Amino acid sequence: MAYNLTNTRKIASEEGMNIGILHERRNQEHRVALTPAGVFHLVKYGYQVYLESGAGQDSGWSDEQYVKAGAQLVFSAQELYGRSNLVMKVSPLELEDLPYIQEGQSIFSWQHLVMRDSKIIKTIIEKELTVIGYEIIEDLFGNRPIVTYVAEIAGYMAVITSLHYLQNETGGRAKMIAGIPGVPQGSITVLGAGLTGAAAVRAATGIGAYVVVIDKDLEKMRRLDDKYHGRISTFYANHTNIAKAVGFSDVLIGAVASHGDLAPRVVSQEMVQSMKYRAVIADLSIDQGGCVETSRPTTLADPVFVEHDVVHYCVPNMTANVSRTTSNALSNSMMRYLEAIKDLGLDKALITIPCLKNGAFFFKGRCVKEYIARRFDLIFEPLKSE
Structure with missing residues (x-):
C-alpha cells in the first residue's frame, strides 16, 4: 500500500497521540x-503538543510564542518524557536521557547510533x-528530504568557518582564499x-x-562540472588522487x-602530515x-585543535551555530511525516510510507x-511492508 503524502484525507487516527519537544542542553x-x-x-x-520550557530560546522563540501557538508548557525533561508518546529531539540520545524514557515511546532525532554507547x-x-533517525529518512528514489536541508547549511558553513580559521588570529596559515591580482587564489x-x-x-x-571535488560517483562529478562550466577540477576517489589533493590544499572539507x-577513513595520518x-x-x-x-569530535565552545600543524574543525552539530535557520528547515521538513503519523498511526505509517520505514533504526525494540x-551483535528483524 502506498500512502500519498499530499492526500489530506484522514484514513485512520491515532487516539491520544501527542508530541513532546525537548529543551536540548548538551554540547551547545x-x-x-x-x-x-x-x-x-x-x-x-x-x-497535543508539550514543550519543555526554554526549548526555543536559543533560536529566538519564547515560551509565550509556543503557548500562543497551542503548546502546553512543562518544566523538566522528566515531565516532558512522561507526557509524550512521541518525543521530538535534535541531538542524539545520551545516557542522561535514559532514566526519563518511557516504555514503548517513540523518539525522533538525529540518532547516529553507530557512535552511541x-x-x-x-x-x-x-x-x-521506536527510534527514527532524521539522517536516514529516505524515499524510494534515494532522496533524503531532511538531510538535504541541513546538508546544504553544513556545506556553506564549512567554507565560511574554514576561511575564519585560515586567519592569523585563529591560528591559520594567514591566507585569503580568493587571492588578489598578482597573488594566486587558495585551494x-x-x-x-x-x-x-x-x-x-x-x-x-x-x-x-580553486576548487577540487573528489568522489567515486562520476555522474555526480559530471553534473557539478557541467554546472560550473569547467571552473572546478574533479578527481576520481582513489588513494593517489586523494593524497595529491590533500597535499596541495589550503582547506580540506570532508563530506563523505x-x-x-560509520564513515570511511579516506584521509590517512600520513596524508595529513603532508598538508601545508x-x-x-x-x-x-x-x-x-x-x-x-x-x-x-570537538564542540562549538572549543571547536578546533591542531595536529601535525594542521587546524582541525570537527564539530558534529555545527549547524547548531545557526540554530534558527536549521530549526526552521527541520520543522518544515517534518510536517508531512507528522501529518501522516496522525492520520495512519505510527505503526501503520512506518510500514506504508517509504521515508519513515527507511528512517527507522528500531521498531518496538527490534x-x-x-x-x-552487526555493530552491536543484535538480531536483525527488517520491517515488512503491507
Missing part, C-alpha cells in the same frame, strides 16, 4: 525540533522503543560530491577559490556520506566517526537496520 545544542509555526499547524491537525542500545531494546578540496559536498562547492566557487553507518603548515580540515563526517584519521545489528 541551540536547535529545537519544532518551531512555533510548526506547533500551530500540528495543534490544528489534532496533536551500548547502554543506549540496551535501553532501546528493553523499553521497546579548497571537497571530499564527496553529495548534498553537503555540492553545497560546499557552491560556496567555494562563489568566493573565487555514510548513510547511518596550518592548513584547515573541516571534517563534516565526524558525527559518523569522521573521514580523516586524525579527526576527533533492530530493523542490519548494520546496527
